[in-house]
Amino acid sequence: xxxxxPRFAILIALVLVASASAVMPAYANPGGTQDAAxxxxxxxxxxxxxxxxxGVVTSRTEDGLILKDKxxxxxxxxxxxxxxxxxxxxxxxxxxxxELRKLVGGIIAEVQGRGDANGNLWAExxxxxxxxxxTAQAMxxxxxxxxxxxxxxxxxxxxxxxxxxxxAGQVDELAVLSNMAMEExxxxxxxxxxxxxxxxxxxxxxxxxxNSAVLSVQAKKDLDVLAEKILTMKGYAFEIMGFTDTxxxxxxxxxxxxxxxxxxxxxxxxxxxxxxxxxxxxxxFGAARPxxxxxxxxxxxxxxRVEVRLMQQGGVAQ
Numbered sequence: 001x002x003x004x005x006p007r008f009a010i011l012i013a014l015v016l017v018a019s020a021s022a023v024m025p026a027y028a029n030p031g032g033t034q035d036a037a038x039x040x041x042x043x044x045x046x047x048x049x050x051x052x053x054x055g056v057v058t059s060r061t062e063d064g065l066i067l068k069d070k071x072x073x074x075x076x077x078x079x080x081x082x083x084x085x086x087x088x089x090x091x092x093x094x095x096x097x098x099e100l101r102k103l104v105g106g107i108i109a110e111v112q113g114r115g116d117a118n119g120n121l122w123a124e125x126x127x128x129x130x131x132x133x134x135t136a137q138a139m140x141x142x143x144x145x146x147x148x149x150x151x152x153x154x155x156x157x158x159x160x161x162x163x164x165x166x167x168a169g170q171v172d173e174l175a176v177l178s179n180m181a182m183e184e185x186x187x188x189x190x191x192x193x194x195x196x197x198x199x200x201x202x203x204x205x206x207x208x209x210x211n212s213a214v215l216s217v218q219a220k221k222d223l224d225v226l227a228e229k230i231l232t233m234k235g236y237a238f239e240i241m242g243f244t245d246t247x248x249x250x251x252x253x254x255x256x257x258x259x260x261x262x263x264x265x266x267x268x269x270x271x272x273x274x275x276x277x278x279x280x281x282x283x284x285f286g287a288a289r290p291x292x293x294x295x296x297x298x299x300x301x302x303x304x305r306v307e308v309r310l311m312q313q314g315g316v317a318q
Contacts, residue, residue, distance in 0.1 A: 044119030258284030
């Protein structure tokens, strides 16, 4: 099941870095209100001026992310197909790009670019250190109970702080950013744990042709019907998972399954204006978790799918 690299792969990777931090204000608001209080507006940058900003990724937007520097000033970063992403000064590998897709808020990054006409930072280059990426990976482990995960996150970040203090000229900045990263990690852990309070109301499955991530007319109709149900709903969220059949190698299947999941996200956002904060980080599982027998044609057709789960927070009345 050979598949090309996903379009906007780097864009999707960096946007999803912050997804768990940005998912649904309702996570941080057990009272059940649909939207949290408005956050301070990001700073406006001078059009055409070059900037280099180092800070913590705190949330995502439809076309990028929010970066908070050591002075707690927020900047909206616009991502696009041409942005260069580097880890330790080298272009990201496919494996690193995959890890970036899974990371939650709290990763430290340096973004270089220019102010655009809207006062945002048009990213040209994003730099991340492998050490900071490993720390963020530790934060992203959702398989560990929340209490244990917070403790391990703190230990990881304290270790990173001690190592960072050895870097001349960066002591104050790294200490502040590391503390900010730890706070973002705690917030993300609280929001992730709140997923247990969500009930799955309905699951819609859309299927794809061989080696394709293009939504069919029927698939779009099925998603349209599902999207209409949230018009009067509060405290909702979508969980989106992509899959393939067993044809082809594991890595290509993983990439294709992620591309399928991201295509569904893009359609829901574009066609129905569903905020990205209402979508849990989409993931591709390749040929894992088959829904049918891969030894038959019918079974393989059923396995080339994306599952979309509509969930609602417990105790939130429609």
